Amino acid sequence: MADILFVGLGKLGHLLVGHLVPVAAERDVTVWVNDIDPAVTEQVAAASGARPIGPDFGGIPSDVVLCLCVPNAAAVTSVVEAAQAAGAVRAGSIIADFSSLPPVWVTEYAAKLAADGVTYLDTPLTGGIAAARTATMVTIAGGDKAAIDQITWIAEAFSEKVVLTGKSGNGALLKTINNWIGNSAALAAMEGIIILRDAGLSNEAILEVLNNGPAATYFSASRYPRFLTDQAAFSGAELGLVTKDLHIAAETVAELGATPVASLLARDMWRGALAKYGPGGDMLRMLDYVATSTLGKSWDEVDATGTEKDTAGGGHS
Numbered sequence: 001m002a003d004i005l006f007v008g009l010g011k012l013g014h015l016l017v018g019h020l021v022p023v024a025a026e027r028d029v030t031v032w033v034n035d036i037d038p039a040v041t042e043q044v045a046a047a048s049g050a051r052p053i054g055p056d057f058g059g060i061p062s063d064v065v066l067c068l069c070v071p072n073a074a075a076v077t078s079v080v081e082a083a084q085a086a087g088a089v090r091a092g093s094i095i096a097d098f099s100s101l102p103p104v105w106v107t108e109y110a111a112k113l114a115a116d117g118v119t120y121l122d123t124p125l126t127g128g129i130a131a132a133r134t135a136t137m138v139t140i141a142g143g144d145k146a147a148i149d150q151i152t153w154i155a156e157a158f159s160e161k162v163v164l165t166g167k168s169g170n171g172a173l174l175k176t177i178n179n180w181i182g183n184s185a186a187l188a189a190m191e192g193i194i195i196l197r198d199a200g201l202s203n204e205a206i207l208e209v210l211n212n213g214p215a216a217t218y219f220s221a222s223r224y225p226r227f228l229t230d231q232a233a234f235s236g237a238e239l240g241l242v243t244k245d246l247h248i249a250a251e252t253v254a255e256l257g258a259t260p261v262a263s264l265l266a267r268d269m270w271r272g273a274l275a276k277y278g279p280g281g282d283m284l285r286m287l288d289y290v291a292t293s294t295l296g297k298s299w300d301e302v303d304a305t306g307t308e309k310d311t312a313g314g315g316h317s
Contacts, residue, residue: 001029003061004154005053005088007079008069008099009035009044012125015132016069016098016158021048023157032060036075057086064088065151068097073105080113091117096151098139100124100175102248104255107169110143119147122168123155124175128236130222136160140178142171173252180249183242184266186219186283190290193224198295198302200309203228227284239286240279243270269293 004024006017017033024031033050034057035041045052053060066089070076076097083089095118097106103122110120121143131137139155139162141148148164155162165171189210196206210220223235246267253260273281273289288299295302 001027002063002065003030003032004067005032005034005057005060005064005083006050006067006069007034008071008075009033009040010069010071011129012132013069013098014040014044014048015129016137017044017050018048019135019158020154021050023153025049027153032064055082057083057088060086060088062087062090064093065154066093066095067154068095068099070099072099073101073109075099076101076109084116089118093118094147094151095120096123096154097121098123098125098155100179100245100248101172103169103172103176103252106142106172110168119144120168121147121151122171123148123151124171125159126175126178129234130226130236132158138163140165140171140175142166142173143168176245176249176252179242179245180253180260180263180266182218183246183270184263185217186223187266187269187286187290189215189217189219189224190287191294193220194287194291194294194299194302197306198297200306200312202306202310223284227287233284235282235284237283238279239270239274239277239281239283242283243267243274243279246270 004020006013006020009017017031021031031050032053033041033045034053034055035044041052044050066080066083068076068079070079076099080089080095089095095113097120101122106122110122113120121141123139123141125137125139127137135158137159139159141155141162142165145164152162165174192215193206207220207225210216226233227235250264250267273286276289277285291297291299291302
């Protein structure tokens with residue numbers, strides 16, 4: 001059975017490798033790892049039991065499945081070209097790309113590699129860092145089904161579901177629109193929570209209703225409760241990542257001839273937060289940005305007002 005070359009060991013990638021290595025070992029498959037930062041390569045290899053390899057992939061077996069979890073299309077192209085030069089990717093090879101990429105680019109790139117006999121699968125993930133830690137991601141797979149069947153066990157090492165979407169590019173498209181829906185819905189949830197908190201309703205009452213009816217969102221069910229438990233907690237998404245995903249979505253829907261008005265307004269809100277807090281700011285900072293936009297108060301002021309009203313018996317909880 002082919003070895004695995006896993007490239008891209010950032011906040012998500014190193015977690016995926018941690019789940020993949022023991023599953024691969026059961027199949028007597030070696031996992032080779034590489035990151036743009038050599039120190040990260042060594043650290044992840046030592047922690048996971050994978051084998052580190054340099055960026056030129058020298059010495060790697062020629063029969064590998066290339067798995068990618070990198071930031072953009074340029075990084076994909078660079079890695080694939082290096083792997084081809086090393087003989088690690090050749091006619092008959094399969095590439096499973098777990099990155100989040102523009103669907104149109106994915107379709108064109110898959111066709112380009114197909115001309116060389118290489119099967120490129122778009123297999124982006126959803127679920128965030130929390131799901132990556134617990135191996136409960138969802139893999140959204142586009143491309144040749146026979147090839148997907150061969151790499152499904154890899155995705156299942158860190159995913160609870162592998163969803164088949166059909167032709168090449170469909171996985172990337174569904175991931176892109178999924179991101180757009182999720183981040184637009186998060187803003188609506190934030191607005192509602194902010195207004196309700198300012199009116200004095202308790203978080204318990206708010207979440208009991210929101211999460212048991214049509215207003216339920218991933219933000220209200222997962223991210224906001226985590227924030228209430230630990231306000232220094234990381235949501236699993238930085239503003240730079242969110243706005244990157246929304247930029248991809250905006251370009252994609254424009255190419256499809258669509259004008260999603262609500263989602264475009266949401267994108268502009270995320271851009272505003274990015275400008276205020278920077279790309280490394282956690283998406284939970286949007287609570288402050290939305291509170292200022294909605295009520296002219298900071299989140300801390302809104303939350304304090306809500307707590308005072310609730311404690312004084314003036315709320316509706």
